Amino acid sequence: MELEVFISRKTLQTAYGQTRDILRDVAFTLRQGEVCALLGPSGCGKTTLLRIVAKIDTAFEGRLVLPSRNKIGMVFQEPRLLPWRSVAQNLRLVGTSSESELAEIVAALHLSKHLDHFPSELSLGLARRVAIARAFAVKPDLLLLDEPFVSLDAALAARLREELLALVLKRKATTLIVTHDVEEAIAVADRIIVLSPAPGRLVADRTIEAPRGAMTGARAAKMKETIRALMTNGVHC
Template sequence: MLEIDVRRKTLRMASGDERLALRDVAFSLGEGEVAAVIGPSGCGKTTLLRIVAGLDRDFEGETKLPEPLKIGMVFQEPRLLPWRSVRRNLTLAGARPGAALDAIVAALGLSGHLDHYPGELSLGLARRVSIARAFAVQPTLLLLDEPFVSLDAALALRLREELASLVETWRTTTLLVTHDLDEAVALADKILILSPGPGRKIAEVAVKAPRGRASPREAALLRREIETLVARAGGDEGAHEKG
């Protein structure tokens, strides 16, 4: 079980002033569940991810993480070591060669690229390696920060499908930060909507048929519901700030 309760998180600016980044963000996830966090730029999504990862402990609130804890992370950029082959990038992350790693590599279509170096890979292949690296440690908690940003729609769709298959297979509790509603609807069991900064949770929407099981009509209705909530939140926060 993942339980997050961030009551208040401030950031210290270069000027020395403090800026409130997050307030009243609480949610929980069970084993194998996926949550997508959406909200406008600057609402604290990446800050929330850092708190969950344990990289930022300077906040008011508490976190309860899965046990035993093994965290896999996928960043906006692949962040591969350019002087190491794909194979070495995977094993340096702590993965042991064997059937489990072979299955992850095969699922992501990387079997023919293990001896290549990051500079020889397309962006799509490099993103696959970063996903494989995250799964290679057999994580109990997977954290993803805009993993498919800047990819064309067809490639992003293919990578979403591959990621969804791995999450289903490994029953990995997953927290995904994204701006892409299609991505959130396709992957998540629940969608957490944050207000404009300082980010607070304004809604938690259940996805009844995640990971490719929703019909086009169901997905469209869900997107419309979320868009309405996001638009309403922007108006409510604006009125609150003026008040």
């Protein structure tokens, strides 16, 4: 397995000094190249789990086994680009990719005409493309994305999902994506993991039919209904 996650307990201290459980008994593994979407209601600990996998948050009870090369590409909810650097500089500063590899990533995300632009000159959609390109520039064997398409209109989000998925499949990056959108999860993922309301517990781990494009409308609708029910009720399945 490329990624092994076992979180028996994750807590936070409240402003009043009380201990609040954020995650409990969350365990799963991902194979190399697998794409997994993490779903759950607001406040269930999705972003916290992603931060634990990224080793940004190490204060938890449990175990984490990362891919052997331990190369992690991270895409946050906000693009987090360096505002005083151009797009090209933002990519080169963090990346280990060659110029030809960067050019391929840039072309795949339709950024070739924007390399000399600064973040303040970019639309939100372009800034998110740069953030994704930056994550791929490190040659990740593990790609983590925290709602990378949030606040984008539906058509733009759909195009960017297709571009992201093409890069993921070509580079065989093990991928964990946090989303609140069930349709988005079904469109991009091999598997969907559902967390219960806080404290987040694993209540479902579903495999998505492949190839993704072959799923019928009726099958997709049934899966959406099932996943939404799990998110609402938090019943183990």
